[in-house]
Amino acid sequence: MKTINALYKNQKVTRSDVLRAEVMLSNVQLSLEQADNDIRISNQRLAVLLDLGDSVQVKPTDSAGMPKPALAGLSSLKGQAQTSSYSIQKAKQNVGTLEARLKGTKSAFMPTLSFYTAYGLNYPNNLFFPPVDQAYSIGFVGLKAQYNISSLYHNKHKVEAGKLHISEAEIQSEAVADNVNQEVKSLLIKYGESLNRITVKEKTIDQSLVNYRIVSTKYFNQLALLTDLLDADNLLTASRFDLITAQTDALTIYYRLLYATGKL
Structure with a gap:
């Protein structure tokens, strides 16, 4: 804007060029104010989620350009997902819980054996008649065996239902494992694509x-119009924005990959 005003004072450009540059500058200033306000609002929401006081200010740093791991170093996550994924572990624990419930249900087929004892101090001695003026103690120990015949009928259906639930849970566990494996493969492909996009966008910025x-x-x-200069400036700004978007997408995919494999 300063350069265009200097050219206008020297009668090198027209008044329309100055007005057009002023409009462009005003739009950029409004966009900057909107971005600053959006950052402040996001910081306030983050402070609420982290339960921070009003006196604490969150100052985000630019992490878009941080180093990103190479695709070859992430290939091992594909094999680790079958053991470290939260979804797979949850599905396996569900199967284990149903198996434990089935064991508890089958225990109804078994007889129950209980051991019991009692001890008491009594006064007067009622073992004689008339009662004798004396205190006496008595105790006993016993072993009781019991079997519920009705469990042979009622518990049979509960056991069959428990087996069906286990079979269903095992199928769901296999489906979850397949979904996680497919998701990890897809994220690895998209991550490689995002790294290539970053390389292309960096070359685009240079051009x-x-x-x-x-x-x-x-x-x-x-030798050129102001519109040509503004178009070139917009192209440069758009190229830089596309690079930041590509870097952010790569980080998003990377963290999604870590979460899917149970590393985050």
Whole structure:
């Protein structure tokens, strides 16, 4: 904007170029204010989720450009997912719980054996008549065996139902394992794609920067219009935004991959 005003004072550009640049600057300033407000609102929500006081301010850092692991180093996660995935572990624990319940149900077929004892101090001695003025103690120990015949009929259906539930849970466990395996493979493919996209976007920024410098030189030498300069600037800005988006997508896929394999 300062450069265009200087060119206008020297009668190198028209008034329309100045007005158009002012409109573009106002739009950029509004976008910047909106972005700052969105960051403040997001920080407030994050502070509520973390149960932080109003005096604590969260200052996010730019993590989009942080180093990302190579795709070859993540291939081992595909085999580890079958043992470390939360979904698979939950499904296996569900099968184990149903098996334990089935053992408890089958125990109704077994006889019950109980051991009991009692001891008491009595006064007066009622073992004689008339009662004798004396205290006496008596105790006993016993072993009781019991078997419920009706369990042969009623418990049979409960056992069959328990076996069906276990079979259903095992099938669901296999389905969960297949879904996790498919999800991990898909995320690995998408992660490799995102890394390639980052490389392409970095080259695009270099090309857009060279194009902007060429158009800028032409404009300031009155060989190009202001619209050409603005288009080149928009192309450079869009290229930088696309690179940040690609970096953020790669990180999102990476953390989803860690969560799917039980590493996060």
